[in-house]
Amino acid sequence: MTRKLTIYFICGAGLGSSLACQMTAEDVLNRLELDENLEHEAISSTPGLRTDIIVSAENFGCKLIPETTFKRRYNE
DSSP, rough: OOOEEEEEEESSSSSSHHHHHHHHHHHHHHHEEEOEEEEEEEEGGGGOOOEEEEOOGGGHHHHHHHHHHHHHHOOO
16 A cells, blocks of 8 residues: 655645645545645744645745755756
């Protein structure tokens, strides 16, 4: 049996855009018949998360990943 991915959606407070993105992703994954673990959180909670994927708005990228790494990968 394949392990489910854990995907976190991150925003400033963990209640607005992250929840909206999570609900959209749930709709897409349901249509594709994929069952993954989806959660939403505030950016301040990210250091302690055990996750496979983090989804956030571009403006949070530098807070999640060191800025030089983020800019280099984003521009590739």
